Amino acid sequence: MAKEGDVNHGDYVHDIENEASVDGNEEIGRYWSGLSERNTSHSKPLLVKRINTTSQIAIVGANLCPIESLDYEIFDNEIFKQEWRSRKKVDIIQYVILKWGFALLIGLGTGLVGFFNSFAVENIAGFKLLTTTSLMSQKRYAEAFLVYASLNTCLAAAAAALCAFIAPAAAGSGIPEVKAYLNGVDAHTILAPRTLFVKIFGSILGVSAGFVVGKEGPMVHTGACIASLLGQGGSRKYHLTCSWLRYFKNDRDRRDMITCGAAAGVAAAFRAPVGGVLFALEEAASWWRSALLWRTFFTTAVVGIVLRVAIEFCSTGKCGLFGAGGLILYDVNSANVTYGILDILAVVILGSFAGVLGSMYNYLVDKVVRTYSLINEKGAAFKISLVITVAFFTSCCYYFLPWVAKCIPCPSNVTVSCPSTAESGEYQSFQCPPGYYNDLASLFLNTNDDAIRNLFSPRITKEFHISSLFIYFFTIYCLGIITYGIAIPSGLFIPVILAGAGYGRLLGRIFEPFTKLDRGLFALLGAASFLGGTMRMTVSICVILLELTNDLLLLPLVMLVLLISKTVADNFNRGVYDQILKIKGLPYLEAHAEPYMKNLVTRDVVSGPLISFSGIEKVGTIWHALNSTGHNGFPVIDEPPFSDAPELCGLVLRSHLLVLLKEKTFSNERRLADQDIFERISALDFGKAGSGKGIKVEDIDIQEEEMDMYVDLHPITNASPFTVVETMSLAKAAIIFRQHGLRHMCVVPKSQGRPPVVGILTRHDFMPEHVLGLYPNIDPHKWR
């Protein structure tokens, strides 16, 4: 009577089979007869329809992207227990060494990639910008534009080609996918080696091409990919595996490693070890253990050390155009951070508007991504054309807009040369005469990192016109929106920080008569408020900004704007990552159940006929069930003579059944397996394969005569499945389901005379789309 909601390997459409199940179904059928009109209404789950209509394919990649649920539950069967009992001290030591070794490797790998990324971007973009500005200084304006635009377009086309042909899944930020994985949703290609490759190089090319995109999201995805590769433990195909790795052949340990990887990514992107840990805790992870805190911190500290060593090495000038400049963006020491009521008021206004603008950003990104996905669906050529169009448009904006800015005389009190000659270009001369600089060109004709540093610089060293700031803010805001969703790896942090810093500095100029706060500080607060308004993260943003600025003095103001902008924005829509998760149709389980679920009980949502097995089952029955359904878990019921009455024995997984069938541990009689079963099959055989790589039912060859033999399922049955009574509130069941990382949850009857299991709940049964599809007259907004 319950349906199995997991989508099967490689099988995109969610199939519910309609055959009679093995036992006791009439009885359940009778019980459920009163609800039959419901049953017809929800034989087709809404969620799958939803996935198709909103076409995640276009965004995740041109390949169909099968979604699989992960099983983070500790599986409690005889085979595993046997293995666990026989574990020796040396095994535990191996495990601990591996665990920490992997954490170290993730940190090293992500740190090196982070350094390589910055190094490559600064050199490529620096070369591009230096060429352009040197042509400009020779007044060869048309040539300068041609060089600039064509370099940008080529870099963009290369990034798009990588994405389109090698790993479509590498497009976009990657944070939503990592979030989904950590929530228990695996889309196979998301953490594949080729995705890692494209993510690294695509991100470098994309950022160098001058797009309004960041490297932060891609870095998080890169960290997760590195962790995933380590966790899957090389490859059996290439004999690159090691027996120690058997401990990581489960979803839980991989999840923990990917959490470390995500934290390492943030740490590498912002050089913020504590911020990385808090990002993983606040935004990325759905499950958290206090042991993980320490391991994650260890990983991010390794990243910090790697970056520090690399920068130390480069400070001697061996890294080309890669600067020695740390990421300490806002130089607090030169600014006065004391404030009064009027200053606070200005900050409150800044935060409120940022909330509105931030939620509008999310709204527009959503619309643009949906539109782009229609184009991207049509094929690789369309994808690349779209990228080139956006690249060319961006180049035009960047090159032509500075012409409207007025020239500003160089300040006398600075140590760097003005107009700039180096690639960092703090004071771009552009079309201005000697001794003058173009403020808008200093922002546009620069790398994103340098633009942020310029905007954050205190008042005494840098001046921007209000009109320039307005043009800059408006352009970046719009470009950021139309850039996300094209087929390149594109982080969202930098666009938001850029727009926010421009907005903050603009408001700083406007509020000048009322407040004494420095404009650079306003830019920082603007960036914080925009981050709060779009991403809706709080503590991690605070700590990242704290680590970037290295001063606790700013904390109160940063917290204030974050609090305000997040609160304002939450009234309009959800965080941008949550929106993207929704567009992609990934079945993400929220930490909190929807309020209307309090009024439903678990039996209200289970659907479809239940397929269950006997403790000792005919091979043919299993074979048939595996072939005809996509279910991933089956309840096992013990029946007389093996028990007094039918009783719940446990739950068996499809992947484990496949291993058992492959090993052919059959017998001719209906009897319990001998002890020697544990010698024939071991827990190692049941280790979870890399994503999308397990045994398939097609791989197994069963003879006709074997179909009538019996197989004892007890050794592989999880004897402690999570169960709920059918009258349990759906909200509570959802919380149990999420908190324990379950894939299946058995529903047991509340009274006598019914089969011991009346249904199975899976992730899809808790999705608001599914529940509201079953009960269309529930108003989700009414039940606050």
Place this chain on the structure above:
Amino acid sequence: MAKEGDVNHGDYVHDIENEASVDGNEEIGRYWSGLSERNTSHSKPLLVKRINTTSQIAIVGANLCPIESLDYEIFDNEIFKQEWRSRKKVDIIQYVILKWGFALLIGLGTGLVGFFNSFAVENIAGFKLLTTTSLMSQKRYAEAFLVYASLNTCLAAAAAALCAFIAPAAAGSGIPEVKAYLNGVDAHTILAPRTLFVKIFGSILGVSAGFVVGKEGPMVHTGACIASLLGQGGSRKYHLTCSWLRYFKNDRDRRDMITCGAAAGVAAAFRAPVGGVLFALEEAASWWRSALLWRTFFTTAVVGIVLRVAIEFCSTGKCGLFGAGGLILYDVNSANVTYGILDILAVVILGSFAGVLGSMYNYLVDKVVRTYSLINEKGAAFKISLVITVAFFTSCCYYFLPWVAKCIPCPSNVTVSCPSTAESGEYQSFQCPPGYYNDLASLFLNTNDDAIRNLFSPRITKEFHISSLFIYFFTIYCLGIITYGIAIPSGLFIPVILAGAGYGRLLGRIFEPFTKLDRGLFALLGAASFLGGTMRMTVSICVILLELTNDLLLLPLVMLVLLISKTVADNFNRGVYDQILKIKGLPYLEAHAEPYMKNLVTRDVVSGPLISFSGIEKVGTIWHALNSTGHNGFPVIDEPPFSDAPELCGLVLRSHLLVLLKEKTFSNERRLADQDIFERISALDFGKAGSGKGIKVEDIDIQEEEMDMYVDLHPITNASPFTVVETMSLAKAAIIFRQHGLRHMCVVPKSQGRPPVVGILTRHDFMPEHVLGLYPNIDPHKWR
């Protein structure tokens, strides 16, 4: 067949009643007959015996300290649902305002107390030290000792008297108790107003008296007390309550506030907002929601602001002897933090020895506390005498030990006067001639904070002899051990940091030929390693030290020593707070189940006859059950004619039954209650009262004729109790129990023909002592 493990209000001994329960017991009896020999062995829970023998009374206080389980589960009954459905927008706004308002108030309160504490200590101890040193400088040595020792003894006696007579629960660190509360164990007096009062003033007096104790633990406890007072919402007795507070009349919201309070305490003690949040997350809290992260951070930021404002205010010299010195202990700018292999090796050795010394510290503290508790049990006079003895002994050590130190010539390159004249006493002259200082006196005759600052000071400004450092380290190590456990508020952070800093600086001197690391840095690393070796916290210590030193450069070394010392120490025993929890007999649920629990199932540990009620029950039956047992939760079973077969309706709480009985919503017939029941009783009546203040069964007066009337329990029955099947692995059940903050868990049968509930599990059933008592032949060390 199940026992109810909660200890009842005010009732210290855990009583299990032996009466026949209501229904279906014969059947369960038959089922359980095979296990009867087990049943006899565990009719008396071990845990209670354990509490008595280890006499928590002596430590927590002279009063009997009843322990109560808290219920963090969302209680899902009709009355609450009714209230929730009728909630309006304005109610939600009220709730949000209150939530953030309380967070603000907790931050303000804790920040002010933190400031007041430092202010008072610096003034009292400063006065004491100035008087002593001025007598010393006049060579009136005997007088100086008399003044010093008598002042110390008086202050100590005052602190002890406060503790002994007003709030015995205020003795000790307080962190274990807060940890236990957040785990779901409430000892009533722990968060009472008088405990708060004594904690604040006792801590000031104790620290001023020159004990080797800190203010950190007491600050955490103070923060938690402030939060608890706010959460309980004033007092009905004094009409200081407000209708808005009804939302906080449950254990969950109070728990969240107390988490904020604990974080605020750490933030106030160390001026480390992020460290406070991570402390709450890593060490204090057992449950964590990501929403809490932001609220906690807000609270600690408020603390940070309050402290900053106060220090700004005091920097003008209005606060007497309270210095302007920030807590930035180790001045990194003056030290060179580059290191090679030999330096790393030195740090590894430092960490390893610190691990051994730290675990020895824990072992000795455990022994001393157990010994002291025997003395403290005898009465207030004994308590105070013990405190005075320790105070006098400490004074003797502090005064006489510096005599063995050699005089050191004053350095020429310092800005402060040498020998010191101010109270901070960086260079105490003691018995030395002018132009010389006594290094040991500079450590001993100082406040703890100044001693730490001296030890952390870089090499160029301060010199300590190896012999002085050895004497200092040894003395502080021993004094720290013999001081914890006396009846004053005594934090453990400062003793450990002091001993660790002395140890680190000593090793820095010893390793001098091999390493170029600064001795001040060694002292810092020594403190970190000692903290790791005793407290076994990791990330929070790292971040606290990071915030104290304000430099990320130190992070790798600090992490390394922490990792080493914690790993070494974990081989010997557990963290000091866990040990104290154990000594106090608080039934703390660990995050991980014990390994041997994997081999047990839930039905193996349920015990005692089960008392359950019908959905519509006789008043007399309820009355009798409440009077004759201490159970706090009763399953409710629906029976014909209200259902086809006996089925589980839910769980009802003692406190809710008492309200229902008090309201006398009885009827003469056995029928369902009318709708007007919701007008007669409201959810407000069922709000959880302050700890230990609910209605008692003695308060209710039932007439003889009412005994035969019926009462409908459905409106107050939690229709979604957490259930597990009887064959669920005990380890998994323990994890569900802990993760959802449960107080009761119903055990349902796995097969037909048995009553719908076969037992109830409570906190005590998951205690290792209980389980190992039932199965004495399980070797807890074997099942690794």
